[in-house]
Amino acid sequence: MNTGWNGDAVRLDGVRKEYGKGVIALDGVTLAFPRGGFTAVMGPSGSGKSTFLHCAAGLDRPTSGSVVLDGQELAGMSETKLTKLRRDRVGFIFQAFNLLPALTVEQNVTLPQQLAGARPDRRVVEEMLTRVGLSGRRKHLPGELSGGQAQRVAIARALVTRPPVVFADEPTGALDTRTAAEVLGLLRDSVRATGQTVIMVTHDPMAASYADRVIFLADGRIADELHAPTADVVAERMTHLGAWAAPTHASQRRGQNTSPARAGA
Template identity: 70%
Template sequence: MTPAVRLDSVTKIYGRSANVVRALDGVSTAIPSGTFTAVMGPSGSGKSTFLHCAAGLDRVSSGTVRIGGTDLGELNENGLTRLRRRRVGFVFQAFNLVPSLTVRHNVGLPLRLAGQRPNRARVAEILERVGLAGKAEARPAELSGGQQQRVAIARALITDPDVVFGDEPTGALDTVTAREILGLLRDVVHERQGTVVMVTHDPVAASYADTVLFLADGRIVDEMSAPTAEGVAERMTHLGAWA
């Protein structure tokens, strides 16, 4: 089966001459479809760069990135934009909702940007799935942080994407709400056979994943299957020395 996301010898370099930063250094990994993968590492390890390159938000300096069978390096900017709108969903720590739009219109925004008219029944179905039935006409400011993140997840799912990428999606939430959001992301995998790739600094959040990838100095230095919060936390304390 073709992996949902595949990176082969990916390097990402920022800056020039004396100010060069090698954010990713020959990263290779294949993320199977229908799985939940967490990406962890110390500050500056390359986690966010990994996510941005894997999702097509940033071009790699060398190597290849594929979503499904599509080589992102072969797409021009318009092609990348179309791929992100149709095949990729995003959930960010800051929610990134449009304050002036209702919940319904925020959820349908990716479809409108892709030139499609959102189906109200489909939007209502997604909102019910994330526990926001009855909130379609509310504005983001009228919602709690957890509810806003649920809107962001609904927005990520509205295009039925191949992969949902999360950048610290529970970082701004309290513990109880964070666990509810992580449960929703697990449901994306279990109920929809979707694929989730999430960057996090939280061992408890990582324990919801099927696999944890550990980054250090721009390289994948370890991998853990069936993670526990305790096991992830213990591994993180030795990551720098091990790397």
């Protein structure tokens, strides 16, 4: 069902996610992500960042509330349709790269299309590899690449089909500062060049400073929002949120069960 959320790429309305009895990872989150925006999502450990990303991307189902992804209401959608939606309309970038070691750079980039039974457009693939600075490495295996180059392959794989929405989960967590800056610049440029929407979960204030805005989560709720962020201001806000989401407060609301793994780090 197409719900036409006024052009938003992703929208969550009253999303709640509960694990077991009294462990609340998301507590009524309502949030919109406009098309062509770059948003960073931050928060203390156990704030619900990962759960938020999984629900927003259709990787997990909320306990209640609504998620609309690229105009599609996810509630009631079968697993088959969800899989097709994610494959065709969403790109994913993870900290661990998730490249297949036996495949070349080019084969890793085109793998999702091959699995979907689609023939990759070689011109588009070449353009993407050039854009991420790997046109001369297309025949290399992942084991022959640096960490930064491997993440560039992952970015090319996520962007090659020009999906409307890209979710990035700590995409620079395993990279040095210089390489991280290059990767973040690629993400920011893709937003500006193609109008794609990037939603990035990160713990790094410097990474968040590349975004157009930062959403702060604490204890499963939206705690703050910052536009045109700088690393210093983001770090200052995170310091305050760390105190606001202290374990004592969290345990009172979650019935004394505050396992970060269950609550969604």
